[in-house]
Amino acid sequence: MQELIQAVQNSQTFLSGLSEAALAIIFFVLFGLVFATVAAVCALVFVYLERKISAHMQDRLGPMEVNTGIPLLKNIGHGWAQTLADAFKLLLKEDIVPNAADRRLHLIAPFILFCAVIAAFSVMPFGEKLVVSDMNIGVFFVLAITSFSVIGVILAGWASNNKWSLLGGMRSAAQIVSYEIPSGLVVLVIVMQVGSLRFNDIVMAQAGGILHWHIFQFFPLNLIAFIISFLATLAEANRAPFDLPEAESELTAGFATEYSGFKWAIFYLSEYANMFLIGIFLSALFLGGWTSPFGSLFGGFFDKPGWQPVWIILKAVAIIFLQMWLRWTLPRLRVDQLMYTSWKVLTPFAFVTIFGVGLWMLF
Amino acid sequence: MSYFDLTFYVFAIGAVVSAGMMVFSRNLIYCAVGLLFALASIAGIYVLLGADFLAATQLLVYVGGILALLLFGIMLSVKFTGVELRTGTLQMLPGLIIVAGLFLLLLRMIYRAEWAVQTPGDMLPTTTTIGKRIMTDLLIPFEIASILLLIALIGAAYMARRERS
Known part of the structure; x- marks a missing residue:
């Protein structure tokens, strides 16, 4: 950030006359806008994907009607504009706040959740140079900053003053706090092997093709670690089969019951941004990040820097597809099964992988 | 005003305002929200001082763990048992004396201490x-x-x- 500001000040553009503080504010706003826009576009694409994937898994068509509207080409496009239309509709809807709700907390809760997710994107490595802040404690920062999302969900549940919302918020808090433990522990497995918390160091340690990826090292310990990490992050994102906080058959929509219009859109946006975040995070940790799976094959063509964002986004989308696949295949867990999975299955196995990798590295 | 100063003042004002909200608010849930922003602002100041690991630990332990538990406790006791959790002002005079004494002690420490001075910006x-x-x-x-x-x-x-x- 500071180098960027100095570079702009030394350049001969119209911006060089501005003071350091003014430039800092401009860049803060600019980066924030870029991430918010990326999150919104991702959400649009992923919502469409989810609808189509769920439709195909359940042997139906999904949205087909909303296309460009050009005559002749009217029926081509598989309803690609459906999510655009939905987003537009959400922005125009009336924002309803219940009378008995705590107005201020009701307002800030979705934004706390959204900020927690967006802030974590600032350390995500989309390429060797394509990262806003390649900070020394990157992985740890992600774990820390995403813990804000619990607060957003609890506050949303409390402020709505609705029994379903409250139950949803409490379920979510219990769930996220429990699943933070295995998901934090398995990150240690990778950090131990690389000896660094910096994302680019972790990715660089996996360079050289698919066989160097962490998921295939220390077989099968890292594979188990990946599975634990995948399940725990799935639960932290409140996705099915761990979507008890918004179980629609019993809690209407859980903590989001009393939200409508733009604020509800923010919840939705955070969920899909969170899925994308998890995709990038897991692919950086286990699936080689922005390195290509081919290594030096094809004369190293796919290892050129221009391919880096392509690879990591492809891997992230693959993980998102896996998440959607699970959502439309598995039934929802019961509360006791949820706690059993976290404390009696994932956490002990996380310790086993840490211990096993530690022993393997020693001998 | 430099970039460093600007960031510092944003976090410092944030910390003071939210700490005030935490102390003076009557509703316990607002106190908890004030505590959330105070902890986050102080984590920001830690980062400015070059203690990035400490800042992330503060967020992870206090925001993700302790504050979530606090809110959990407040929610359980208020909404399910119907007890109104409100804070009031008691023991004005002894409180003021203790706070003033502590303030003077801290002030004396701040002026007497030999601070390790470092140029801002170079994060090791x-x-x-x-x-x-x-x-x-x-x-x-x-x-x-x-x-x-x-x-x-x-x-x-x-x-x-x-x-x-």
């Missing part, structure tokens, strides 16, 4: 140093803290266990 990696210090010079305090936490964990599990009748 801290994790390696912290790891090495914990495993060498500070090993005994580290182990004692671990055993203490383990005892607390076992004790909590024992107390929370349902009695079999």
